[in-house]
Amino acid sequence: MARWALSQSSDCSFCLNPESLLHVVAGCQQYLDRFTWRHDSIRNFIAKSLQPVINVHSSLYADVNGFLNPSIITGENYRPDLLFLIQFKRLYVLELTVGFESNLNAVRKKEKYLNLINEMSRNYRCVRFVNLSMSSLGVLSDECSTFLDMMNDIGIDKKQQLYVIKKMIKIAIRATWTYFLRTLPDIAELIEPPERAIKKALIPTVTDHTVTKEERHLLAIPVRMGGLGFIDLVVTSSSEYKASIKVTNPLVRRIVKQEHQLGRHYIMALTKPLMPIWIFMLEVFGRDRDLHSSTFGCVTLMQTLTET
Numbered sequence: 473m474a475r476w477a478l479s480q481s482s483d484c485s486f487c488l489n490p491e492s493l494l495h496v497v498a499g500c501q502q503y504l505d506r507f508t509w510r511h512d513s514i515r516n517f518i519a520k521s522l523q524p525v526i527n528v529h530s531s532l533y534a535d536v537n538g539f540l541n542p543s544i545i546t547g548e549n550y551r552p553d554l555l556f557l558i559q560f561k562r563l564y565v566l567e568l569t570v571g572f573e574s575n576l577n578a579v580r581k582k583e584k585y586l587n588l589i590n591e592m593s594r595n596y597r598c599v600r601f602v603n604l605s606m607s608s609l610g611v612l613s614d615e616c617s618t619f620l621d622m623m624n625d626i627g628i629d630k631k632q633q634l635y636v637i638k639k640m641i642k643i644a645i646r647a648t649w650t651y652f653l654r655t656l657p658d659i660a661e662l663i664e665p666p667e668r669a670i671k672k673a674l675i676p677t678v679t680d681h682t683v684t685k686e687e688r689h690l691l692a693i694p695v696r697m698g699g700l701g702f703i704d705l706v707v708t709s710s711s712e713y714k715a716s717i718k719v720t721n722p723l724v725r726r727i728v729k730q731e732h733q734l735g736r737h738y739i740m741a742l743t744k745p746l747m748p749i750w751i752f753m754l755e756v757f758g759r760d761r762d763l764h765s766s767t768f769g770c771v772t773l774m775q776t777l778t779e780t
Contacts, residue, residue, distance in 0.1 A: 510647035610641030653712035
């Protein structure tokens with residue numbers, strides 16, 4: 473931020489450590505939950521992409537809701553992101569890493585799971601470690617060739633493999649982009665050059681037409697709504713940051729005041745879009761029906777809020 477003249481200090485404003493690009497993209501411990509969200513978004517997509525090839529001779533274990541947990545096989549000491557077992561003989565151990573380009577230590581990951589691989593080799597004829605390391609901008613390391621080998625072995629065709637890789641890269645870029653937008657204020661000036669390139673070079677190449685300001689806004693509309701999905705980077709950067717501040721501001725004020733209970737108005741603002749659904753559930757099911765505990769808790773909360 474100091475290099476971009478957006479801050480007078482070269483230290484991170486959140487943790488006061490030196491603010492390098494590595495630190496911002498994948499190192500600040502204050503934003504560990506956002507880095508985890510990026511990692512989990514890619515992992516969840518991989519698990520869902522492999523799900524269609526499961527049959528009576530294969531099993532998929534993933535640290536994702538709705539899937540068998542890898543700890544069933546590995547125990548609690550090791551928690552790989554995904555296991556794929558073929559005919560109870562061949563076991564793939566997949567570990568996903570999403571970090572900075574210069575910080576993807578493939579050797580360290582392999583050493584971490586070496587004992588597990590040796591232990592699993594006693595029970596399975598073939599155990600292969602898949603080190604899926606990619607950068608925050610979707611750059612894949614050389615070790616990712618083992619992931620392609622795994623997809624070949626479990627029966628995913630070339631076309632689907634290409635789709636999976638492209639989608640993983642897209643998720644990584646989009647998650648990092650969203651992180652920047654919601655974290656860094658006043659970056660519209662930095663984004664104007666690529667936005668000009670989109671407006672004056674990319675769009676005319678696609679449409680064979682130089683667009684006006686109004687047409688540029690129309691083309692930013694998602695494809696499903698009639699646009700081309702060419703988001704306006706400058707407009708998006710401003711709206712995303714403002715939205716993030718608006719949603720978190722009430723919580724921040726309460727943390728500063730050391731008030732641990734969320735206010736009624738804050739809860740209402742977060743849950744308002746789902747209010748009609750919950751009220752409908754109360755009318756249909758009533759309080760005496762055996763609802764899932766978390767669902768019933770939400771319904772009870774909404775009923776209490778609407779009655780007060």
